Amino acid sequence: SAVISQKPSRDICQRGTSLTIQCQVDSQVTMMFWYRQQPGQSLTLIATANQGSEATYESGFVIDKFPISRPNLTFSTLTVSNMSPEDSSIYLCSVPVDSHSGANVLTFGAGSRLTVL
Amino acid sequence: TQLLEQSPQFLSIQEGENLTVYCNSSSVFSSLQWYRQEPGEGPVLLVTVVTGGEVKKLKRLTFQFGDARKDSSLHITAAQPGDTGLYLCAGAIHDMRFGAGTRLTVKP
Numbered sequence: 001s002a003v004i005s006q007k008p009s010r011d012i013c014q015r016g017t018s019l020t021i022q023c024q025v026d027s028q029v030t031m032m033f034w035y036r037q038q039p040g041q042s043l044t045l046i047a048t049a050n051q052g053s054e055a056t057y058e059s060g061f062v063i064d065k066f067p068i069s070r071p072n073l074t075f076s077t078l079t080v081s082n083m084s085p086e087d088s089s090i091y092l093c094s095v096p097v098d099s100h101s102g103a104n105v106l107t108f109g110a111g112s113r114l115t116v117l
Numbered sequence: 118t119q120l121l122e123q124s125p126q127f128l129s130i131q132e133g134e135n136l137t138v139y140c141n142s143s144s145v146f147s148s149l150q151w152y153r154q155e156p157g158e159g160p161v162l163l164v165t166v167v168t169g170g171e172v173k174k175l176k177r178l179t180f181q182f183g184d185a186r187k188d189s190s191l192h193i194t195a196a197q198p199g200d201t202g203l204y205l206c207a208g209a210i211h212d213m214r215f216g217a218g219t220r221l222t223v224k225p
Contacts, residue, residue: 004159033213042205043160043215058212092159104209105150108159 001097002027004109012115018081021112023093028073033106034066037090046091049076083116090114120144121206121216129222133195138219140206141188147209149189151180154203154218163191196223 003026013019023032032049046066047055055068069077080087090111097105122141130136140149148167152160164173166182166189173180177200179192193200201223206216 009157042217043207045212045214048212094159097162104148104213105162105165106160106207106213107162110157111159113157 001107002029002095004093004095004107006093006109006112008112009110010113010115012117013083014117015084017083018079019083019114020077020079021091021093023076023078023109025074025095029095030073031096032070032076033094034068034076034078035092035094035108037092037111039088043092046078049078080114083114085116088114088116120210120214121208123204123206123216123219125219126217127220127222129224130196132197132223132225134223135192135194136196136221137190137192138204138221139188139190140216142208143187144208144210145186147186149182149186149206149208151189151191152205152207152215154205155201160203160205193221196221198223198225 005024007022034046035043036046037043045058046061047057047068049055049068049070051070051073065081067079090113092111093109094106097107124139148165150165151163153163154160164180169184169186171182177194181190203218203220205218
């Protein structure tokens, strides 16, 4: 399955600032997903990053707060804008394990742990 | 309300004990996945179950998919400290959804 590199692995940010998280995959993939994992919680899908078109956001997440770029089939960025302490979470990039499993089986990056003061 | 309900939420046991964690839903899934997540890492896929009633074994871990494909269980035999982690079940209807997880601690 694909290998995913995320950076930064962790960061401490000031309220009101924005941070961009990068996700690099070692193979070309059609779909890339961004998840949020709040402290002690499970994973919530933020959006699907589509190459060549705008990201598809889940209910409760908007483009102004979480702009996403997908310039090619191996790379995506997620920006957390105008951060508040409630944005303190682990942000995870994921892709399907293989083309045969579709979007139903995922492999994940190690995550980016953001702490907002 | 979670689409996938996992229980127990927390479990702390001694090395060598057996345990079972559960993943339940009112929805039918074409497949369910189990992941394990260790601190500082992303979730790692353990298994996918597809057929109702299916049982899969991965060393000391036994996974079962319910006959109606609405629930699944994970049984660990003779747990070891290396089994410590967050166990997540996941399934897709329109998109992938995760349960809240079972946080397992195995004490030496």
